[in-house]
Amino acid sequence: MQISSERIAQIEAKKNELSEAMAAGTLAPDDFVRLSKEYAQIEPVAAAAREVRRLRAERESLQVMTREADEELRSMAEEELRDIEEQLPGAERSLAIQLLPKDSADERAAMLEVRAGTGGDEAALFAGDLLRMYQRFADLQGWKFELISASASDVGGYKEAVASIAGGGVFARLKFESGVHRVQRVPATESGGRIHTSAATVAVLPEAEDVDVQIDDKDLRIDVYRSSGPGGQSVNTTDSAVRITHLPTGLVVIQQDEKSQHKNKAKALKVLRTRLFEMERERLANERAGARKSMVGSGDRSERIRTYNFPQGRVTDHRINLTLHKLPEILEGPALKDLTDALIAEDEAQRLAGLEEQ
Numbered sequence: 001m002q003i004s005s006e007r008i009a010q011i012e013a014k015k016n017e018l019s020e021a022m023a024a025g026t027l028a029p030d031d032f033v034r035l036s037k038e039y040a041q042i043e044p045v046a047a048a049a050r051e052v053r054r055l056r057a058e059r060e061s062l063q064v065m066t067r068e069a070d071e072e073l074r075s076m077a078e079e080e081l082r083d084i085e086e087q088l089p090g091a092e093r094s095l096a097i098q099l100l101p102k103d104s105a106d107e108r109a110a111m112l113e114v115r116a117g118t119g120g121d122e123a124a125l126f127a128g129d130l131l132r133m134y135q136r137f138a139d140l141q142g143w144k145f146e147l148i149s150a151s152a153s154d155v156g157g158y159k160e161a162v163a164s165i166a167g168g169g170v171f172a173r174l175k176f177e178s179g180v181h182r183v184q185r186v187p188a189t190e191s192g193g194r195i196h197t198s199a200a201t202v203a204v205l206p207e208a209e210d211v212d213v214q215i216d217d218k219d220l221r222i223d224v225y226r227s228s229g230p231g232g233q234s235v236n237t238t239d240s241a242v243r244i245t246h247l248p249t250g251l252v253v254i255q256q257d258e259k260s261q262h263k264n265k266a267k268a269l270k271v272l273r274t275r276l277f278e279m280e281r282e283r284l285a286n287e288r289a290g291a292r293k294s295m296v297g298s299g300d301r302s303e304r305i306r307t308y309n310f311p312q313g314r315v316t317d318h319r320i321n322l323t324l325h326k327l328p329e330i331l332e333g334p335a336l337k338d339l340t341d342a343l344i345a346e347d348e349a350q351r352l353a354g355l356e357e358q
Contacts, residue, residue, distance in 0.1 A: 119198020
């Protein structure tokens with residue numbers, strides 16, 4: 001994808017215009033905040049544009065030298081020109097990636113939902129492993145991880161759990177984690193040493209803000225009742241658990257982890273608002289062009305996207321045919337970045353290819 005010199009000049013001019021406006025000291029606070037956000041978005045684009053412009057200018061000068069300089073200088077220029085021509089395609093691709101349309105939700109916090117699937121107790125244990133993997137990964141990124149609700153299984157792990165992950169670019173980094181994750185291993189309860197296959201489902205949704213989704217009180221039915229734990233025993237003696245039903249859509253959110261009814265209601269509304277926001281995003285995406293069905297971004301949560309094979313110590317992402325023999329490091333958090341980096345790179349390559357075909 002060739003970026004014109006005029007386009008590069010426009011990008012750099014826009015960055016300089018924003019910089020001068022902020023330095024003038026005449027902006028109202030709200031305008032300064034707005035321009036600061038614009039500047040933060042365009043600054044990395046301008047840096048990539050500046051590098052392309054520099055390399056193109058050097059290539060042009062060196063091309064002149066290879067035609068007009070004496071033999072010694074011409075030889076040096078030809079060597080430098082080869083280096084520049086090796087660097088330029090990568091710099092142009094980096095700029096093209098910076099100019100790809102951004103998902104407006106990329107910089108948002110995310111709501112992570114993990115649910116045990118087929119496999120009974122082993123699936124619940126695996127769901128717990130996945131939740132810990134994302135928590136450790138979030139800690140390594142400097143993000144804030146908050147468990148919103150969790151339904152523990154009798155043997156450990158979780159039947160389902162919902163967490164909020166806040167920080168810069170959380171949704172952009174984690175959005176390709178949605179789907180069915182499959183595990184192959186010998187369960188601790190298996191005396192015969194046989195390998196079992198079970199699964200858990202992960203959903204990553206961009207968190208809604210209050211201004212995104214307006215919820216009318218008359219559209220809600222709110223029920224309160226006494227919280228219960230495993231086996232039905234009462235967790236506390238007050239009616240603190242909250243069940244909110246969104247009447248227009250039929251969505252139901254239950255929250256009982258907090259002892260305070262007020263806190264449970266606030267958390268339930270946060271989850272409901274995020275799910276409604278995602279429904280609206282999906283509706284708009286379908287209206288615009290149909291949900292994109294590329295190998296990375298289909299978002300179909302019924303797909304098996306990844307297999308964690310314990311006997312072989314490997315993790316395979318089926319969408320991009322990538323296998324890494326570092327299962328412990330992935331479940332501990334650090335090596336999950338290798339998978340998310342590869343998925344993001346593949347998505348960028350697919351979108352670049354789509355632009356070039358237009």
